[in-house]
Amino acid sequence: MNERLFLFYRKVRGALRGQGPLLALLVLGIAAPWFIFVEVAEDIWESGGFIGDQPILQWLHRQESPALDKLAVALTTVGGPEVMTVIAGVITLSLLVRHYRMQALFFTLSVGGAVVLNVLAKTIFGRPRPALWVSIAPAKFYSFPSGHAMGSAALAAALAFLLWRSPWRWLAGMAGGLFALGVGLSRMYLGVHYPSDVLAGWVCSVGWVAGLHLLFSPDFHQLRTWWRAGVAYWRRPV
DSSP: OHHHHHHHHHHHHHHHTTOHHHHHIIIIIIIHHHHHHHHHHHHHHHHSSOTTHHHHHHHHHHTOOHHHHHHHHHHHHHTSHHHHHHHHHHHHHHHHHTTOHHHHHHHHHHHHHHHHHHHHHHHHHOOOOOOSSOOSSOOOSOOSSOHHHHHHHHHHHHHHHHTTTSTTHHHHHHHHHHHHHHHHHHHHHTTSSOHHHHHHHHHHHHHHHHHHHHHHSTHHHHHHHHHHHHHHHHHSOO
């Protein structure tokens, strides 16, 4: 048995040689985000959230100022469903006009799927929103995970994957990441989401979009080849 495991390890190592980007996508883009989401969701389900959820919100509230109030409201408005729907629609239409149908489908599933996942998770967990102070931009419905965080992160991640082979990839990645970060922080600053809500929203969207990217890429066929080879190897007689 040990010899067979060793031979299988050598076959896998040989197959993965030169597949650094694919491994990074699998580990950092899919496995790690979903692992973090499950851990956060488990804490929410069992104990109601992180120990530091309320202290972080209270610290953010102590930093309030008129300028930060305006910035937070602006970010949360841009990252809200109305504006995000318009932005996503314009991007999808631009891709279709340029006959990038598969890219348009990927982008639509990325952003639209994140919205569906968010509604499902909110309904399942039913976590009440924070009520530590009266927010200047109150929100309704459940708190976990943050819809604003999920929507902004899904849009940013989808654009990053679409532009990955272009000269604009780093600019798009940095701008999208800062946008998602700003939107998430604005939700905490306004007191309508816990930090665990925002973190879960970010990682859930990254894991979802990265998984879709793999499904739409040629690497998915490589994964299926590895899987079939592995199953055939273990089924063969010793």
